[in-house]
Amino acid sequence: MNINLPVTIREVGLRDGLQSIARTLPTECKLEWLRGAYAAGLREIEVGSFVPTRLLPQLADTAELVAFAKTLPGLLTSVLVPNLKGAQAALDSHADLMLLPLSASHAHSLANLRETPDQVVIEIGKIRALRDSSGSNCQIEVGISTAFGCTLQGRVEEVEVLRLLQAALDAGADRVGLADTVGYADPQRVSRLFEKGFGVAGEHLACAHFHDTRGLGMANVFAAWQVGVRRFDACLAGIGGCPHAPGASGNVVTEDLAYLFASMGVTTGLDFGALIALRARLAQSLTGETLHGALWRAGLPRTMKNLE
Amino acid sequence: MNINLPVTIREVGLRDGLQSIARTLPTECKLEWLRGAYAAGLREIEVGSFVPTRLLPQLADTAELVAFAKTLPGLLTSVLVPNLKGAQAALDSHADLMLLPLSASHAHSLANLRETPDQVVIEIGKIRALRDSSGSNCQIEVGISTAFGCTLQGRVEEVEVLRLLQAALDAGADRVGLADTVGYADPQRVSRLFEKGFGVAGEHLACAHFHDTRGLGMANVFAAWQVGVRRFDACLAGIGGCPHAPGASGNVVTEDLAYLFASMGVTTGLDFGALIALRARLAQSLTGETLHGALWRAGLPRTMKNLE
Numbered sequence: 001m002n003i004n005l006p007v008t009i010r011e012v013g014l015r016d017g018l019q020s021i022a023r024t025l026p027t028e029c030k031l032e033w034l035r036g037a038y039a040a041g042l043r044e045i046e047v048g049s050f051v052p053t054r055l056l057p058q059l060a061d062t063a064e065l066v067a068f069a070k071t072l073p074g075l076l077t078s079v080l081v082p083n084l085k086g087a088q089a090a091l092d093s094h095a096d097l098m099l100l101p102l103s104a105s106h107a108h109s110l111a112n113l114r115e116t117p118d119q120v121v122i123e124i125g126k127i128r129a130l131r132d133s134s135g136s137n138c139q140i141e142v143g144i145s146t147a148f149g150c151t152l153q154g155r156v157e158e159v160e161v162l163r164l165l166q167a168a169l170d171a172g173a174d175r176v177g178l179a180d181t182v183g184y185a186d187p188q189r190v191s192r193l194f195e196k197g198f199g200v201a202g203e204h205l206a207c208a209h210f211h212d213t214r215g216l217g218m219a220n221v222f223a224a225w226q227v228g229v230r231r232f233d234a235c236l237a238g239i240g241g242c243p244h245a246p247g248a249s250g251n252v253v254t255e256d257l258a259y260l261f262a263s264m265g266v267t268t269g270l271d272f273g274a275l276i277a278l279r280a281r282l283a284q285s286l287t288g289e290t291l292h293g294a295l296w297r298a299g300l301p302r303t304m305k306n307l308e
Numbered sequence: 309m310n311i312n313l314p315v316t317i318r319e320v321g322l323r324d325g326l327q328s329i330a331r332t333l334p335t336e337c338k339l340e341w342l343r344g345a346y347a348a349g350l351r352e353i354e355v356g357s358f359v360p361t362r363l364l365p366q367l368a369d370t371a372e373l374v375a376f377a378k379t380l381p382g383l384l385t386s387v388l389v390p391n392l393k394g395a396q397a398a399l400d401s402h403a404d405l406m407l408l409p410l411s412a413s414h415a416h417s418l419a420n421l422r423e424t425p426d427q428v429v430i431e432i433g434k435i436r437a438l439r440d441s442s443g444s445n446c447q448i449e450v451g452i453s454t455a456f457g458c459t460l461q462g463r464v465e466e467v468e469v470l471r472l473l474q475a476a477l478d479a480g481a482d483r484v485g486l487a488d489t490v491g492y493a494d495p496q497r498v499s500r501l502f503e504k505g506f507g508v509a510g511e512h513l514a515c516a517h518f519h520d521t522r523g524l525g526m527a528n529v530f531a532a533w534q535v536g537v538r539r540f541d542a543c544l545a546g547i548g549g550c551p552h553a554p555g556a557s558g559n560v561v562t563e564d565l566a567y568l569f570a571s572m573g574v575t576t577g578l579d580f581g582a583l584i585a586l587r588a589r590l591a592q593s594l595t596g597e598t599l600h601g602a603l604w605r606a607g608l609p610r611t612m613k614n615l616e
Contacts, residue, residue: 184609186571187530215564215602219530222495256523263494294523301492303462
């Protein structure tokens with residue numbers, strides 16, 4: 001692995017962050033977030049989910065956000081899609097990428113999508129057929145959720161994760177990723193599972209998604225990077241988190257992740273000042289929510305002028 | 309390196325934590341902390357500093373704490389010592405280990421000890437002679453502070469850190485460690501500097517001391533562990549921190565560090581329930597101080613019964 005390759009951070013706060021908090025952020029706030037994230041150098045942003053509005057009213061304006069995001073040159077606009085109907089909405093919106101969750105935990109899959117993992121794989125095949133017949137070049141990314149364990153089921157076997165990686169690719173996913181949905185991962189397991197995952201999926205394995213629930217988020221990111229992962233999901237101010245662990249962190253924090261890579265001399269294309277300024281505006285919009293992150297408080301070391 | 313070797317966590321909250329906050333904790337509270345830390349399985353505890361009371365009134369009861377700590381079977385009692393006078397006090401107290409700070413940053417050394425690093429090395433030689441002539445078997449550990457950068461000076465060159473590691477050993481240190489005093493380290497630099505440090509000091513390099521100022525504490529611990537470090541300083545609830553960065557974390561958090569290793573299957577001998585209960589009592593004693601850590605909030609994953 002070439003350690004000099006740049007790293008891509010995909011901002012997922014507008015989806016994974018906002019779906020986890022009760023309030024609905026006004027569309028104008030979300031658009032400001034989008035504009036700010038783009039201005040700070042983020043070039044992949046997950047703007048929402050095409051799920052029924054009654055389930056996630058917080059994300060009801062996803063199509064509007066995609067439409068705006070598409071006006072920003074060079075931005076890869078990503079949306080989450082739980083099923084064929086959502087995929088049709090994603091295609092209609094002209095999003096660049098749809099993320100399909102596939103739980104490695106049987107129990108989580110039933111609770112989240114009311115389908116077994118293998119039923120979801122069949123749905124992925126249908127989504128691929130729909131995408132191909134529509135003539136769209138929207139990418140299909142399958143995120144294997146609960147890949148490191150599950151709050152419902154407990155252990156998740158690596159062999160099952162690897163089986164589903166292969167099944168997702170066989171069903172037509174363009175790329176796949178591994179997600180520690182509930183913050184159970186540790187860096188050793190991260191190294192091992194991604195190494196095995198590369199053995200199955202090669203360069204199609206192209207995303208790591210970590211939550212910082214138990215303080216290991218950054219160590220897990222580092223471990224994944226060490227074995228070759230170059231694309232990470234993260235969330236400004238680490239909003240979100242698990243409703244079963246009040247106050248626990250959500251996704252790893254975008255600005256801290258940007259600092260991690262900058263401190264190691266790895267390019268992310270992100271601008272520190274712009275990220276921190278955006279974080280401050282977000283904090284105003286999200287008064288009362290628990291925010292996370294360390295860098296906004298401590299600032300850059302005096303040995304570093306910007307994230308470069 | 310054998311990844312199955314156990315890891316030792318040295319609790320330094322009573323010294324590095326308490327010296328960084330303004331209030332003076334009553335001796336009885338400190339004794340409870342000591343008892344609780346011992347009951348949770350900690351077998352190395354830094355109980356204070358032998359520095360002039362006018363400089364650190366918070367630590368004026370260090371001799372009393374050493375006396376109590378010495379009654380706990382199998383506990384290695386450590387104290388910080390800035391100079392020959394402090395070393396005499398440490399020997400008088402019958403502490404098991406004295407930690408001597410040696411700044412790799414010239415500017416920090418002058419600000420902190422009013423001596424250049426090389427003057428401090430001469431002092432270390434005198435302390436070694438004093439220890440030997442006293443017939444004590446108190447270990448002498450030199451901690452190279454600001455080893456990863458300095459808020460005063462900025463960059464600290466690796467070659468200078470390695471030169472001081474060698475100089476400390478030549479002057480009579482029994483062991484040496486590397487400390488990221490101001491939270492400038494990143495995991496790549498940690499790997500590199502410890503690997504080079506092992507090249508100079510071999511197994512005498514036996515401690516890593518990280519602060520979590522910018523969110524990289526756990527990633528740095530993991531990186532140091534990967535290259536063979538098996539002994540880490542940490543601080544319950546992560547108290548302390550840098551007076552120049554209000555709200556920034558102090559040392560890496562003992563209970564989170566214990567979780568990191570437990571999650572990787574590495575033995576620390578620590579008991580989760582006892583650590584969390586102690587943290588809760590500490591939080592009462594330290595009302596108003598900013599505490600840190602993630603595990604106390606989220607709890608163990610359901611796949612883990614205790615830190616084992």
